Amino acid sequence: MLTTAMNNNNKGKAKNILASLVTALLCIVTVIQGNTLFAKQDFYKNLTSDTVPKPPAKPQRLLKIKLPITKDTLQKLRDENSSLVDTSAHPLKDTLPKPGSDTANQVQVDTIYAKTSKDSLSAPVNYHADDSMVMNVPGKKITLYGKKSTVKYIDNDLEAPVIIFDQQTSLVTASLKKDSAGKVISFPTLKQGESKMVSDTIGFNMKNGKGITKGTYTQQGEMYIYGERMKKINATDFYAYRARFTTCNLDTPHFAFVSKKIKFRNKKFAITGPVHPEFEGVPVPIILPFGFFPLTQGRHSGILAPTFTANDQFGLALEGLGYYKVVNDNWDVTTRATLYSYGGFTFNVSPRYYKRYHYSGNFSLDYNRFKYNFKGDPDYSTNNAFNIRWTHSSDTKARPGVTFSGNVNAGSSKFNSQVPNSPARNFQNQLSSSIAYAKVWKDKPFNISINANHFQNTNTKIINVTLPDLTFNLNTLYPFRRKEPVGTLKWYENIGVALNSNAKSQTFFSDDTTVSRINIGKQIFNNLQWGATHNVPISLSLPQIGPVQISPGISYAEKWYQQQLFQTLNTSKNRIDTTIKKGFYSARDMAFSLSLSTRIFGAFTFGKNAAIQAIRHEIRPSVSISYKPDFNGKSFYNIKSDTAHTYSNRVSLYSNSLYGAFGEGKFGGLSFNVDNNLQMKVRNKADTAAGATKKITLVDGFSINGSYNFLKDTLKFSTFSLSARTNLFNKINITTSATIDPYDVDPANGRTINKLIWNRKAALGRLVSGSISVSTQFQGGDQSKKKAVVPGNPNQLINQNTGMPLDEYQTEAAYIANNPAEFTDFSLPWSVSFSYSLQFSKVFQSPKIGFKNNLDQNVNWNSTLKLTEKWQLGINGYYNITQKTLGTLSMSIAREMHCWQMSINISPVGRYRFFNISISPKSAILRDVKINRTRNFYQL
Numbered sequence: 001m002l003t004t005a006m007n008n009n010n011k012g013k014a015k016n017i018l019a020s021l022v023t024a025l026l027c028i029v030t031v032i033q034g035n036t037l038f039a040k041q042d043f044y045k046n047l048t049s050d051t052v053p054k055p056p057a058k059p060q061r062l063l064k065i066k067l068p069i070t071k072d073t074l075q076k077l078r079d080e081n082s083s084l085v086d087t088s089a090h091p092l093k094d095t096l097p098k099p100g101s102d103t104a105n106q107v108q109v110d111t112i113y114a115k116t117s118k119d120s121l122s123a124p125v126n127y128h129a130d131d132s133m134v135m136n137v138p139g140k141k142i143t144l145y146g147k148k149s150t151v152k153y154i155d156n157d158l159e160a161p162v163i164i165f166d167q168q169t170s171l172v173t174a175s176l177k178k179d180s181a182g183k184v185i186s187f188p189t190l191k192q193g194e195s196k197m198v199s200d201t202i203g204f205n206m207k208n209g210k211g212i213t214k215g216t217y218t219q220q221g222e223m224y225i226y227g228e229r230m231k232k233i234n235a236t237d238f239y240a241y242r243a244r245f246t247t248c249n250l251d252t253p254h255f256a257f258v259s260k261k262i263k264f265r266n267k268k269f270a271i272t273g274p275v276h277p278e279f280e281g282v283p284v285p286i287i288l289p290f291g292f293f294p295l296t297q298g299r300h301s302g303i304l305a306p307t308f309t310a311n312d313q314f315g316l317a318l319e320g321l322g323y324y325k326v327v328n329d330n331w332d333v334t335t336r337a338t339l340y341s342y343g344g345f346t347f348n349v350s351p352r353y354y355k356r357y358h359y360s361g362n363f364s365l366d367y368n369r370f371k372y373n374f375k376g377d378p379d380y381s382t383n384n385a386f387n388i389r390w391t392h393s394s395d396t397k398a399r400p401g402v403t404f405s406g407n408v409n410a411g412s413s414k415f416n417s418q419v420p421n422s423p424a425r426n427f428q429n430q431l432s433s434s435i436a437y438a439k440v441w442k443d444k445p446f447n448i449s450i451n452a453n454h455f456q457n458t459n460t461k462i463i464n465v466t467l468p469d470l471t472f473n474l475n476t477l478y479p480f481r482r483k484e485p486v487g488t489l490k491w492y493e494n495i496g497v498a499l500n501s502n503a504k505s506q507t508f509f510s511d512d513t514t515v516s517r518i519n520i521g522k523q524i525f526n527n528l529q530w531g532a533t534h535n536v537p538i539s540l541s542l543p544q545i546g547p548v549q550i551s552p553g554i555s556y557a558e559k560w561y562q563q564q565l566f567q568t569l570n571t572s573k574n575r576i577d578t579t580i581k582k583g584f585y586s587a588r589d590m591a592f593s594l595s596l597s598t599r600i601f602g603a604f605t606f607g608k609n610a611a612i613q614a615i616r617h618e619i620r621p622s623v624s625i626s627y628k629p630d631f632n633g634k635s636f637y638n639i640k641s642d643t644a645h646t647y648s649n650r651v652s653l654y655s656n657s658l659y660g661a662f663g664e665g666k667f668g669g670l671s672f673n674v675d676n677n678l679q680m681k682v683r684n685k686a687d688t689a690a691g692a693t694k695k696i697t698l699v700d701g702f703s704i705n706g707s708y709n710f711l712k713d714t715l716k717f718s719t720f721s722l723s724a725r726t727n728l729f730n731k732i733n734i735t736t737s738a739t740i741d742p743y744d745v746d747p748a749n750g751r752t753i754n755k756l757i758w759n760r761k762a763a764l765g766r767l768v769s770g771s772i773s774v775s776t777q778f779q780g781g782d783q784s785k786k787k788a789v790v791p792g793n794p795n796q797l798i799n800q801n802t803g804m805p806l807d808e809y810q811t812e813a814a815y816i817a818n819n820p821a822e823f824t825d826f827s828l829p830w831s832v833s834f835s836y837s838l839q840f841s842k843v844f845q846s847p848k849i850g851f852k853n854n855l856d857q858n859v860n861w862n863s864t865l866k867l868t869e870k871w872q873l874g875i876n877g878y879y880n881i882t883q884k885t886l887g888t889l890s891m892s893i894a895r896e897m898h899c900w901q902m903s904i905n906i907s908p909v910g911r912y913r914f915f916n917i918s919i920s921p922k923s924a925i926l927r928d929v930k931i932n933r934t935r936n937f938y939q940l
Helices: 002-034 071-080 520-526 808-818
Strands: 061-064 068-070 106-108 111-114 125-128 132-136 141-153 156-166 171-175 184-186 189-192 195-198 201-205 211-220 223-232 237-246 255-265 269-272 275-279 291-294 302-304 307-311 315-326 331-340 345-355 359-372 381-394 402-411 430-440 446-457 462-477 495-510 529-540 549-570 575-597 600-605 612-628 636-640 648-652 667-683 693-709 720-728 732-741 743-745 752-756 766-779 830-846 850-866 871-880 885-897 900-907 912-921 931-938
Touching: 141 184, 156 184, 223 255, 255 291, 359 402, 402 446, 495 520, 549 636
Parallel strands: 307 931
Antiparallel strands: 061 111, 068 106, 125 141, 132 141, 141 156, 156 171, 156 189, 171 201, 189 195, 195 211, 201 211, 211 223, 223 237, 237 255, 255 269, 255 275, 269 291, 302 315, 307 315, 315 331, 331 345, 345 359, 359 381, 381 402, 402 430, 430 446, 446 462, 462 495, 495 529, 529 549, 549 575, 575 612, 600 612, 612 667, 636 648, 667 693, 693 720, 720 732, 732 766, 743 752, 766 830, 830 850, 850 871, 871 885, 885 900, 900 912, 912 931
8 A cells, every 4th residue: 555655646746747847848839939039040021022921820839749648737737828728729638548547547638739929920031141140139139240141031132231120029120331431332232023122221010011211222124213212001002202213224314204202003003293304413394293104014905105297298197096905815916097187097907926836927907098189189189008918937846847937018009109208118119928838748758838929019010929839849769779778889779860840820910900991800810820840850979980070860841831822923913913722731851961070279389488378279160961852842933023024033832831931952062160269378467476377268259151052053152151259358249240142243133143253353252241249348446346146036036034926116126136237336436338239231222323331330338427425427328320310318317325315317319308306215115205306208
């Protein structure tokens, strides 16, 4: 009994000790929860942020005890720690043991829920002090010192030379620091996501996210904002007192909009009270009662502001009024209209589409209606015109082996000439379109492509349409080659056969209603032509024999026609009558060839000490012997060209067909081509190393080619073609070409006769035609400092962030970035580009006059001159020397204004004369805040 009593007594003491330990443990937990800031080297904060999260509900702290305790101890814990143990929400359950066990009066407690401290934060805080950290335990404050002391809390990143945290009030204060001379060493900087704020002083409450900053600079998209004081009231809204906002990124901006009170909705908009602009710190006496500035990032629908212009023909105009609509993630639409005071208008709708990794494109429909003169005038008229443009490109990754693209530019012939204030487009008289689809089969030797083309001449008003244009290609096959060749291939195993086929249909019509009395549908049907051509080249690759490469070949061609054309001379009416016979017809042709080519090198040296050390000459001759039988002589016939039967011509039945006719007669002759390259090695004066040399190309290429037909009775030589090209001093590009006829002419009619000129004089022949072009460009400044090339593909105008095609302003900026030569470069003191071209031909006039020389010379130039560091003058123009007429002359002057741009363009001569003055901010967000004056003068 005594032993049992002692054991019971010891058990009671153990229970008391255990209860005391548990109580102490709970107290320690309480201290840890209430004073976490000092138990760890972390503290919590909540900075002024644009995206402050809602204060989370304080979680219940769980204290898990795995020790068995008695019911009495458990009740005692409940009574003594009622503030820490919440049994209402999560009541403690007693687990009773079986009767008779040693733990009959014990209970197993699973979990005890404890309340959190009132001043605890919802996330950990990471901090760093460059210099030192001072902890005031009684005052519950921590101060960080150092030039780059940092604190990170959730998505907030604070950097400042002095940071103070008060745990009792949950306030964080950051301030700047100055040196002994009063110069600021470092400013407090707060970053949250993509936003950044630089202030003199930052103070905010970490729990509710409210705060006040002084002397704050921040950025919202393209807008830079400064406020003497800023107050943040919630996650999205903050107010600024005595603030200015601008798109100039300087500390002292060139211009700004100033208002006493501004409210900002983060990345959405800014609303001001009375606002006025100022330039270089000087207020402008233009006060608006309020201001509204959109700050939304990305695409959003809205009204497009117009501009005021003037035109001599159509009057005053409200130009570019429109609306931009975001349809969905893949589509958007822009509509614009221009209204003129004389009654005309223009309308444009431009939808765009984009699907990542699949395709992208845009469509544009323009419609113009203009009135000329006024009602009641004898020359009063109205005119309607339209234009359609469409571009489409597919991503090859979407369907490997398949490509589809479209580039359409079509419309009324009068459209370009009527576009106001666009001289470049007014002179554009050719429109063309193409739509192409191609398919390449993997591991197959063939491919196919389908095309549709359109060509339009706005002067003649003739529109040609080709639809479809089908091409099928079979790559070279080697039918005699073994599937698994072993050793060297036999000569016949290198015989290759290929196939190139093309079929298309083509028609044309006129959109000139004053000339054509047949509707467009009938014109298309009556003028429709179709045809096909097939070529089967057979080649044989032979090994090189010494320095000579030998290549034999056989070619077979066949053409399909839809009609035959018969022409006869009508002597009674003195005209040529034409008869067309519809049906299916074909013609064939065949040729055999053997070509030899090689390369010959020669050099002449002058010695190592000479300025010119060597001249190197390379000759690349090639000779081809070919034979072509006369398969098509039966399709040619004679036709008299006049009633006196003085002249007669040979005409083919297929002369006006889609693919043209094969030539008649046999050819058995020799064709030749000789190309030359001339280089010079000189001593490099820029390199002081011994024996340093450099190569200079004197002639990039000089070639002559022609042929001789052994089977012809007369005129066996063809005309000779000569061409030469060179680049002198890497500055002057020269290209020349000429055509020489080796035969004499009959002075009575100017026709070629079978007499070689070199039989009577030392000359290769007579010059029939030729051309020469010279172009160069010079610029001042340090040529070693080249501008960095903008990476990426300039044709891929895709926003890399959104994946959508760029809008018109982003497209223009991307084009300027990728084409810097076309825009003002203030780093160049001067630049001059010059080109000269001359075309020459001889045309027979009459027996008395003989041949007349026709010359056409013109000059183009483009020049810039840097007047000062901020002003640049530009002049460009075109002059026809032969006609002594000045085509275009335009002058421009540009002013570099950092965040603004100013340009003046004047074209005082020519058919389309104009002047334009424009001053506007460079930022797209303020593109409507501009001064624009344009006048256009039209000369009939």
